[in-house]
Amino acid sequence: GAGVSQSPRYKVAKRGQDVALRCDPISGHVSLFWYQQALGQGPEFLTYFQNEAQLDKSGLPSDRFFAERPEGSVSTLKIQRTQQEDSAVYLCASSPRLSYGYTFGSGTRLTVV
Amino acid sequence: DQQVKQNSPSLSVQEGRISILNCDYTNSMFDYFLWYKKYPAEGPTFLISISSIKDKNEDGRFTVFLNKSAKHLSLHIVPSQPGDSAVYFCAARTNAGGTSYGKLTFGQGTILTVHP
Numbered sequence: 001g002a003g004v005s006q007s008p009r010y011k012v013a014k015r016g017q018d019v020a021l022r023c024d025p026i027s028g029h030v031s032l033f034w035y036q037q038a039l040g041q042g043p044e045f046l047t048y049f050q051n052e053a054q055l056d057k058s059g060l061p062s063d064r065f066f067a068e069r070p071e072g073s074v075s076t077l078k079i080q081r082t083q084q085e086d087s088a089v090y091l092c093a094s095s096p097r098l099s100y101g102y103t104f105g106s107g108t109r110l111t112v113v
Numbered sequence: 114d115q116q117v118k119q120n121s122p123s124l125s126v127q128e129g130r131i132s133i134l135n136c137d138y139t140n141s142m143f144d145y146f147l148w149y150k151k152y153p154a155e156g157p158t159f160l161i162s163i164s165s166i167k168d169k170n171e172d173g174r175f176t177v178f179l180n181k182s183a184k185h186l187s188l189h190i191v192p193s194q195p196g197d198s199a200v201y202f203c204a205a206r207t208n209a210g211g212t213s214y215g216k217l218t219f220g221q222g223t224i225l226t227v228h229p
Contacts, residue, residue: 042219104156
């Protein structure tokens with residue numbers, strides 16, 4: 001596709017529910033990032049994939065967060081047993097190589113009630 | 114531990130005037146800096162960047178200045194236009210610790226409003 005596509009755009013989850021957020025990067029992009037943006041804050045790094053390999057997951061806030069990119073294209077961020085503090089916009093970004101100005105998707109706004 | 118700080122939450126400017134957005138950082142290992150622009154309900158869009166070996170980079174109406182000794186960078190927009198109204202994020206990258214793939218640290222953002 002022309003850009004990075006994320007779905008769903010909005011997700012409301014009850015506390016304790018599991019959620020899965022999907023990211024379709026730009027075709028052929030090797031690098032894929034997930035960021036979390038809390039209200040009024042800048043995006044914060046969660047994890048990075050180079051093709052299907054997850055090379056850095058140092059930003060994942062807890063073991064309830066899990067990300068995968070099994071075939072080196074689509075990626076899924078899963079959050080188990082959601083908590084209120086997980087409410088944020090989750091942004092996915094991709095780039096064709098080790099470049100700096102990568103392309104962000106529009107994000108998924110997660111609200112945990 | 115906020116390594117990249119944008120101390121002005123908002124800025125209001127008249128159309129045609131200069132907008133100056135500021136950013137401070139603490140990590141001396143940052144080697145590349147970027148500005149992103151974000152409209153509501155959209156993802157951040159890359160605007161302009163600068164390597165730590167330079168002190169200025171210009172692209173049309175946008176110029177980024179880097180003062181390494183002060184660990185400060187700024188984005189100048191001139192002339193400002195109403196369509197520039199958005200949230201602007203400063204971001205920085207470090208090559209240290211093997212994180213050479215482009216992991217970014219963002220500031221909190223500055224809301225720019227350009228009045229007609």
